[in-house]
Structures are given as C-alpha cells and as structure tokens.
Amino acid sequence: MSIDIRINLNNELYIKDPQISKLGRNIIHKSIDMIYLAGFESFTFRKLAKEIQSTEASVYRYFKNKHMLLLYLVNWYWEWVGALIEINTLNIKDPKDKLGIIIQSFVSASNQNPVISYVDESKLHNIVIAEGTKSYHTIQVDKDNSKGLFKSYKNLVGMVSSVIKEVNPSFEYPNALASNLFEMANNHLFFSEHLPKLTNIKQKKNNEQEVERMLNYFVDKLLSCSV
16 A cells, blocks of 8 residues: 655654655665664664765754654654554444454554655564664653653554544543554564564464454454443
C-alpha cells in the first residue's frame, strides 16, 4: 500500500522542521539507517554529519540533541500508525469491524511506503521496538510530557480506546488494552524473527497474518465478557 501523506509533529520536537528541506529529510533518512544498524547508544551527530557529508553544526540546526531526534522518529511512527488507522477505517460504522481494521493497521504499519522515500517504515518499526522506550523511560519524562512530546502516542491510544469502548462499554481497561495491542503487534513480529521463545508466532512469510489473528483472539476473548 502506498499512501501520500505528510506527517505533522509537535514543533517542540525540532528546531527546524526536517521535512521541509532536502538536508532535513536526509538527516531523517540516514539517522534511521544508522540507528537501525548500530543502535541508538553508538549514534552521534558527528557520525551522522560525516554520513550525510555535512557538518555537525548543520544537524544541530534541526535538533537540540540526539534524544530529541529519537523522540522525533518515535513520534513519526506513532503518527504514521494513526494516519493509517484513520484512512483504513474511513466510513466504517461497525465498531467490531473498525477494531479489526485497527489491528490490521497496527501489523501492516511496519511495511515500507514508497511514497515517503526518506523514511523506511520497516527499519523505523525495528527502532521503535528496540529503542522506543528510551524516548520516555527517562528522568525528564514529566517535563517532556508537559510539552506535549508524547501527544502522538496518547492520541493513538485514545483513538483505539474509544473504539474498544464502543465494542464493549463495560470493559474497564480500554486504554491498557489499546496500548498493549500496539505493543504486542510490534513486539511479536520482532520476537518471531529474533527471540522465538518469547512468542508462539513462527518466523515465516505470513507471520503478520498470524500476529493479526493472535491479537483478534485476545480482543474477542476480553471484550466478549462484561466486567
């Protein structure tokens, strides 16, 4: 699926919007490649500047530090998933059908969208799994939250939670289920490839369909019972 879309992010995440310039888009593209290959801990702006054949100062014109760059990338993915859900559930009235499409969107969001050429969603998906918690498991999480730096994720969870409440208004944990569905969709695709003892999903060509089936199983079991 190819979707032509521009991701709108909180301007507190950056100094200059990287989406509006060739250099900025290259910063995003190369940082995803580098963090995907070597991890966030070894990633530096100095290494990035060398990779894009620019200066370290030019990178700092876009991002205050590498933590903010990671927050930008993670927020980009959250917004991307939210956009997929909005597009895929357009004109869908039945909440059960809508929730099924949401689950499908969670799973398929890791697929590459060729229209947004400077973002490899598959690599970014792996970064979100491996490094995403570092964006909010920090000592300054409350300060970052006060600036709205996690609004994209909270909006995503809120969107899914509202559909869960439509399916079963008496279910007591819609936010928890919504966030867990997203995390499970990400983690079990990763587990099936790298840590197979942590999942029952087998590494095979249709593992996405199997993850989708598993999530629907949990949803059906949980929401079929009134609490």
